[in-house]
Amino acid sequence: MDNRKERKCFVELPWKLYRDDPNWVPPLLLDMYNTLNPKKNALLRLGPNRFFIAYQDGEPVGRLGVGMDLRLNAAKQEALSYLTLFESINDYKVAQALFDAGMAFLREQGAAVVTGPQSPSNGDDYRGLLLAGYDSPPSLLNSYNPPYYHTFFQQYGFRKDFDRYAYFYDFRDGPPKRLARGVELIQKRYGYRIRPIDMKNLDKEIHVLKYVTDQAMPDWPDMIPPGIDELEAEAEKLKLLAIPDLVLIAETSAGEPVGFAVTFPDYNEVLPKLNGRLFPTGFLKFLWYRRKIKGARLFALMVTPARQKKGVAACLYYYSMINALRLGFTHGEGSTIHEFNTRMNLDAYKAGGKLYKIYRVYRKEL
Known part of the structure; x- marks a missing residue:
């Protein structure tokens, strides 16, 4: 090319x-x-x-x-x-x-x-x-x-x-009751604070996300923590696509970041109406139809190793669902999770997720 x-x-x-x-x-x-x-x-x-x-x-x-x-x-x-x-x-x-x-x-x-x-x-x-x-x-x-x-x-x-x-979530009846009860007990015990990202101080918040990512990224053959330039590129997407109440940061009572979850509206509900083009009329269509989006995609959920068995993921799932439902979303997808990420797959299941799509990565020796 x-x-x-x-x-x-x-x-x-x-x-x-x-x-x-x-x-x-x-x-x-x-x-x-x-x-x-x-x-x-x-x-x-x-x-x-x-x-x-x-x-x-x-x-x-x-x-x-x-x-x-x-x-x-x-x-x-x-x-x-x-x-x-x-x-x-x-x-x-x-x-x-x-x-x-x-x-x-x-x-x-x-x-x-x-x-x-x-x-x-x-x-x-x-x-x-x-x-x-x-x-x-x-x-x-x-x-x-x-x-x-x-x-x-x-x-x-x-x-x-x-x-x-990829896991499917139905938000219409709210989070599972067992999850809600668990989160109440977790927050009483550990005092976690779950807050939305501060879009007015995004440069600072990106470093918070990197702090968590550098610790939480699994040591897998195909993954290393992203560089700051890559996270800055993701920040540009956040500015365009994110709703602050769907990008959540978990902190201890002392203010230490221990996890985050990033959820976007499922703009794939809008894209067929644009057929790939934002101009001359696509952008107006986007602004109109994005208000009608009912689905969301949870892209990333990371928790620092010391807190991975202490309820942070449950809190992030719970408040992501509560906020999504309050904003008018009826369903969502959590994806994609490695099959061998036992902890994350279990957390997804406990949060009410149902496995409904599978994506395969292939390998070949050269």
Whole structure:
């Protein structure tokens, strides 16, 4: 992908592939262009990367992004690489050609292993291939793909690395009574304070989130705490998308941050009406229809290790639900959680979550 025309083909290919699929949600074109721009996407500045387009009879029919996060590799002392943004028509030869090109590039860079699909921005977006839960559209920034993608990956030699789970919550009857009783006892015992993020002092609050994240991030092969530049990029999203009462920070009675939860309205309920474009009329549609959103997505919930068995997560779940219900939301999704994150999966279940979507991340030795 070497020029503006090819970049346009790369970004707009999903409109061709999913035009007859009622569950596909078109992303904002501006967001996708920013994802491909190293000035806007910190991940692309962390190591070599390349984006490929497959053509058939002069028409784009597939795409793939690959790269390496050298900061991650230095921390893990491994030669890891990732693939992202894979799309293809239902023709294995197209997928094979893309994989061949991507794997060759990664080998040239010294990669020993590739995993994916991973987030194209090192965030919590577009991770994994949808494996179960095709009966409804994805929530904000989650993956959607035809089932045959799994066949393509497996035929090429990819094997399961791990699954990620999405849980559904019905807010209409309020949080589970058992959760409410538990939170009351927890707060009496530990004196936790759950407060909304202060959007007027966001620069300061980002450092609070980083303080928690640096301690709470699990020591898993594909994860390290984000850098401050990545968190600052996320802060820009908060300014645009967040409702303060849905971005909650947990503190001790002494004021020490011990956890946080980030929930956004599910803007995927609005995006089909925009069809990828904010201008000239899309922004007005966005402002109008966002008031009618009924779903929410809990993107992140982190708790410092010393407090992970002391009720912080329960408090964050409880107040996230209470606030969402008060704001008019009727349901939500908590996602995505690694299958081997036993503590977080248990917390999600205790908070009333029902497993309803599964996303698979694949792995291949190079």
